[in-house]
Amino acid sequence: MIPLLHIDTSAVLPFLKASTFSQWEEKALQALQKLEQGTGKGSDFLGWMHLPSAVQPKLFQQIEDIRRDWERDIELVVVIGIGGSYLGSKAIIEALSHPFGHLLPKKGPQIVFAGQNIEEDYISSLMEAMERASTACVVISKSGTTTEPAIAFRLVKQHLYERYGAEEAKRRIVAITDPEKGALRKMATNQGYRTFSIPHDVGGRYSVFTPVGLLPIALAGIRIEELMQGAAAMEEITAEESPKNPAVQYAVARNALYAEEKKIELLVTYHPGLFFLTEWWKQLFGESEGKEHKGLFPAGVSFTTDLHSMGQYIQDGERHVFETVLTIEKPVGKATIPHTEQDDDGLNYLAGKRIDYCNKMAAFGTRLAHIDGGVPNISLQIPRLTPFYLGALLYFFQKSCGISGYVLGVNPFDQEGVEAYKKNMFALLNKPGFEAQGDLLRKRL
Ligand code: PA5
Numbered sequence: 001m002i003p004l005l006h007i008d009t010s011a012v013l014p015f016l017k018a019s020t021f022s023q024w025e026e027k028a029l030q031a032l033q034k035l036e037q038g039t040g041k042g043s044d045f046l047g048w049m050h051l052p053s054a055v056q057p058k059l060f061q062q063i064e065d066i067r068r069d070w071e072r073d074i075e076l077v078v079v080i081g082i083g084g085s086y087l088g089s090k091a092i093i094e095a096l097s098h099p100f101g102h103l104l105p106k107k108g109p110q111i112v113f114a115g116q117n118i119e120e121d122y123i124s125s126l127m128e129a130m131e132r133a134s135t136a137c138v139v140i141s142k143s144g145t146t147t148e149p150a151i152a153f154r155l156v157k158q159h160l161y162e163r164y165g166a167e168e169a170k171r172r173i174v175a176i177t178d179p180e181k182g183a184l185r186k187m188a189t190n191q192g193y194r195t196f197s198i199p200h201d202v203g204g205r206y207s208v209f210t211p212v213g214l215l216p217i218a219l220a221g222i223r224i225e226e227l228m229q230g231a232a233a234m235e236e237i238t239a240e241e242s243p244k245n246p247a248v249q250y251a252v253a254r255n256a257l258y259a260e261e262k263k264i265e266l267l268v269t270y271h272p273g274l275f276f277l278t279e280w281w282k283q284l285f286g287e288s289e290g291k292e293h294k295g296l297f298p299a300g301v302s303f304t305t306d307l308h309s310m311g312q313y314i315q316d317g318e319r320h321v322f323e324t325v326l327t328i329e330k331p332v333g334k335a336t337i338p339h340t341e342q343d344d345d346g347l348n349y350l351a352g353k354r355i356d357y358c359n360k361m362a363a364f365g366t367r368l369a370h371i372d373g374g375v376p377n378i379s380l381q382i383p384r385l386t387p388f389y390l391g392a393l394l395y396f397f398q399k400s401c402g403i404s405g406y407v408l409g410v411n412p413f414d415q416e417g418v419e420a421y422k423k424n425m426f427a428l429l430n431k432p433g434f435e436a437q438g439d440l441l442r443k444r445l
Contacts, residue, residue, distance in 0.1 A: 002383050004234055004392040007246045009253040011367070011377035012322075016256055024252040024259075024407070025243045031406035032241060032248055035399075040406050042413030047201030048398060051209040052231035052391070060225060063211065063218045066174060066194065070109060070219065074172070076133035078126065078156055079216045080115035080149045081140035083283060084204025085176075089216035091280040092208070092390055095273045096222050108221045109136070114156065115149030123155060130159050136172040138219070140212050142198045144182020147425070153184075176211050203413050205284050206398055209391075223387050230391030238399040247400040250324075253378045255407045257322045258296050262376060266314070267300045268325040270359050273385065275302055277326075281397055288401050288412035295408060304362050311366075315373045322376040326393075327363055329383045331356045 013021065034040035035049065070077065079086065090113055098104060110133070114126055137160065139153045160169040175188040179197035188195045196211035207213065209231055218224045238247040254265060265285070267278050278300035289295035301310050314321060337358075339351035350358065371377055382389040405412025427438035 004230065004237065004382070004389060005246055005396055006379075006381040007249050008379040009249055011371050011379070012253045012257060014371075015260055015262070015322075015374075015376040018259055019256060021252060021256060024256045025248070027407045028248045028251045028255070028403055029241055029243070031251065031403045032245065034406055035402045036239060036241070041411035045201055045203050045206070045413035046402075047199045048203070048206035048209065049402075050235065051202070052228050052235045052395060055209070055228050055232075059211070059214070062196070063215050063224065066215065067218050069171070070136050073134055074109045074136045075106075076129060076135045077109045077111050077216070077219050078130070078135060078137045078152075079111060079113050079140065080137060080152045080156065081113070081212070082116045082146060082148045083287075084207050085140040085142065085146075085149065085212055086113055086116050087205070087276065087280040087283050088208025088213040088394070089220075091274075091277040091394075092213065092217050092222060092227065092387070093220045094276040095271075095385060095390060096387065097220065097273070099273065109219065111216060111220045115139075115146075115152035118148050118151055123152065126152075127155065127159065130156070130163075135160065135163075136174075138174045138176065138215055139184065140176040141182070141184050142178055142204055142207070142212075144177045144184030144186075147422070150183070174215065176215065203415075205280075205287055206413070208280075208394055226387040227391035230386075230388035230393075231395040232391075233388075234392040234395040234399070238396060247396055247403055250378065250380075250396075250400040251403040251407055254296060254322075254324070254404060257376055258408075262320055262322045263297060264321045265296045265298050266321055266323045267298065268303055268323050269300070270303050270325075270327055270363050271385070272302055272305070274326065275300075277390075277393075278302070280394075284397055284401050285404070287415045287418070288405050289408055289410060291410040291417065294410060303366060304359070307362075307366065314370060314375060319374045322378070323370060324378040324380060325363065325367065326380045326382075327360070328385050329381055332385060 031040070035046065038046055079089065093111055112126070112129070114123070135156075137153070137156050139149065141149050157169070157173065160172050164172060170192055173193045174195065175184055175193045176196045176198060177184040177188065179185070179200070185195075187193075196215065198207055198210055198212055202210055209228065214224045214227075217227065238245055243249070267281050269278060282298045282300055285296065285298040290297075301314075314323070335355045337347065337350045337353050337355065339348055367377055367379070382393055402412050423434070423437065424441055427434040427441050430438055
């Protein structure tokens with residue numbers, strides 16, 4: 001069997017001065033044990049760990065029923081959510097979609113996202129798009145009370161009710177939320193929307209393998225069964241209490257580097273379709289580890305594009321960065337550089353070579369240049385960009401994040417720091433109950 005993921009941490013070792021790999025291995029294995037036994041911090045939020053192996057065929061059927069129902073007449077699906085309630089599906093859909101799909105014959109509804117910002121122009125453009133296309137909506141919020149998606153849903157809902165009438169609007173709305181609590185659950189019950197529940201013990205950024213991720217991904221025409229099979233295969237591999245466990249190896253390498261004052265982890269990809277996978281990864285690690293004034297700062301770059309913008313800094317700026325480079329072994333498409341008689345661009349030395357070969361040589365060259373420049377390197381490779389391998393990759397990152405958080409000594413499953421901006425925003429918006437704080441804040445503006 002082709003390995004699901006290849007990890008190489010050999011280019012980390014030369015940078016370790018303060019500690020050894022084996023010290024970190026011991027800590028990471030203890031952290032894995034805590035995760036597996038549910039004895040660490042935030043252990044009431046470990047439901048994500050067995051989602052892939054425990055998935056029921058009934059869930060695939062319920063999702064398929066909605067896909068089929070909407071396939072008949074829906075041109076536009078607006079997926080409303082923010083943070084963990086949108087980034088997972090956005091990452092997978094972007095990674096597996098044709099970059100020029102809008103120019104190709106239409107297959108299924110177009111999936112767009114809303115509620116991940118509160119920008120007026122974005123929302124008014126969405127309203128314009130909904131006027132032109134037969135629209136349905138998937139609204140996702142675990143708490144059911146998050147302001148950004150709630151605002152977007154109010155507008156989308158109003159459009160659907162006005163345009164299609166109450167009965168038809170109900171067919172066009174699916175809500176994914178807490179099984180009992182929150183304004184969204186209440187609204188869905190009162191209005192009679194179709195719903196899916198997000199398990200109590202699964203937090204937003206770990207929810208891609210629940211209906212939060214699966215429904216939008218399936219509506220985009222992606223095979224979610226394969227995604228879950230890949231994740232389940234990785235679930236088994238990363239349960240192994242061994243230094244060979246790739247999730248342990250990754251957690252070891254990044255924690256060892258953090259202890260060497262490498263404070264920024266750059267996720268490097270060579271595939272533009274992985275831009276949102278990087279965004280998902282940034283949220284996963286940033287929101288899980290950035291606590292108690294600790295934690296690696298997760299950042300991302302897309303090469304070779306960003307070698308022409310950030311390459312200078314990485315090569316030669318402050319030495320507080322390391323790279324985690326994610327590559328794909330084989331491309332899905334095919335393009336070869338042609339030979340020309342004139343060779344006026346001087347590229348005939350590449351004639352007959354695949355574009356992917358050039359990309360790989362750029363990656364090898366960059367790896368060596370950056371290592372020589374003092375940037376440690378963790379290398380990750382998946383065989384192909386398919387639902388199966390992406391499912392495995394996302395699960396790998398989730399598991400490694402749980403291990404890493406425990407090695408760091410934080411609770412990787414809460415996000416109390418996110419509340420500070422919310423309180424101020426509510427106060428400034430005069431939300432009932434926040435008036436006094438609003439007066440104080442306005443004096444500081
Ligand atoms: O990871 C998390 O828990 C957060 O990013 C949430 O997903 C995000 O804040 C959205 O929350 P909710 O789904 O409750 O609207």
